Amino acid sequence: MAVRAADVVKVYGTGETAVRALDGVGVEFAAGEFTAVMGPSGSGKSTLMHCLAGLDAVDGGSVQVGGAELTGLGDRALTRLRRERIGFVFQSFNLLPTLTAEQNITLPLDLAGRRPDPAWMRELVAALGLQDRLRHRPAELSGGQQQRVACARALLGRPDVVFADEPTGNLDSRTGAGVLEFLRRSVRELGQTIVMVTHDPVAAGHADRAVLLADGRIVDEIQQPDPESVLAGLRRLGG
Numbered sequence: 001m002a003v004r005a006a007d008v009v010k011v012y013g014t015g016e017t018a019v020r021a022l023d024g025v026g027v028e029f030a031a032g033e034f035t036a037v038m039g040p041s042g043s044g045k046s047t048l049m050h051c052l053a054g055l056d057a058v059d060g061g062s063v064q065v066g067g068a069e070l071t072g073l074g075d076r077a078l079t080r081l082r083r084e085r086i087g088f089v090f091q092s093f094n095l096l097p098t099l100t101a102e103q104n105i106t107l108p109l110d111l112a113g114r115r116p117d118p119a120w121m122r123e124l125v126a127a128l129g130l131q132d133r134l135r136h137r138p139a140e141l142s143g144g145q146q147q148r149v150a151c152a153r154a155l156l157g158r159p160d161v162v163f164a165d166e167p168t169g170n171l172d173s174r175t176g177a178g179v180l181e182f183l184r185r186s187v188r189e190l191g192q193t194i195v196m197v198t199h200d201p202v203a204a205g206h207a208d209r210a211v212l213l214a215d216g217r218i219v220d221e222i223q224q225p226d227p228e229s230v231l232a233g234l235r236r237l238g239g
């Protein structure tokens, strides 16, 4: 199992104003699987992702990534674990503007003092069609190209899991489809594990599985989702 969460509780605030953002979440993400996390606004999707990725501490339960227990680790150990085991793709790309595409892609490994595998780098760059863009800076790239750079950055270190938070939220549907196709291929052909938070039933249709959150709990799960089955699942939550 690439990621395992058991009985995870996350509470924001205290007393009368406390919000139980996660209310006993148990969920597992198998290696080599592409999962979409969906649910109404405020259901706890981002909180869950942050807790699974060690960006936020849980108030109860446990989280394991690649067999390593996150709960109880200090900041330094968490930073190291994130660097070594987790890749991130954000809605806003989060590339460093002063670095070239290539430097952005290798940055996490450079920070970790690890040398990128040149063959793997070439394969990723080719799969993402970035060969001719490596010397460009983010401002010289389209949104889709920037997100593909972020995908290469996330995958280069062969992480146990890639967390993608609305990866197509800032892209038009055609460009977004290209990024989703790549994520799907990286699962099929490269064995990557991906957990993607999204509002978009079309995006979720690219995943192997959709898990649905409501009020801080996992309330449904759809295997081999397509946009229609995802919409139907979301509607069941509403009604």
Ligand SMILES: Nc1ncnc2c1ncn2[C@@H]1O[C@H](COP(=O)(O)OP(=O)(O)OP(=O)(O)O)[C@@H](O)[C@H]1O
Residues within 6 Å of the ligand: 012, 013, 019, 020, 021, 039, 040, 041, 042, 043, 044, 045, 046, 047, 048
């Ligand atoms: N830092 C915080 N402080 C206080 N409350 C928070 C904080 N972050 C999230 N919450 C609350 O926790 C609940 C879950 O929020 P979360 O952002 O995880 O939901 P979400 O499903 O990602 O929503 P959206 O789809 O709108 O992004 C909400 O009620 C939210 O208001």
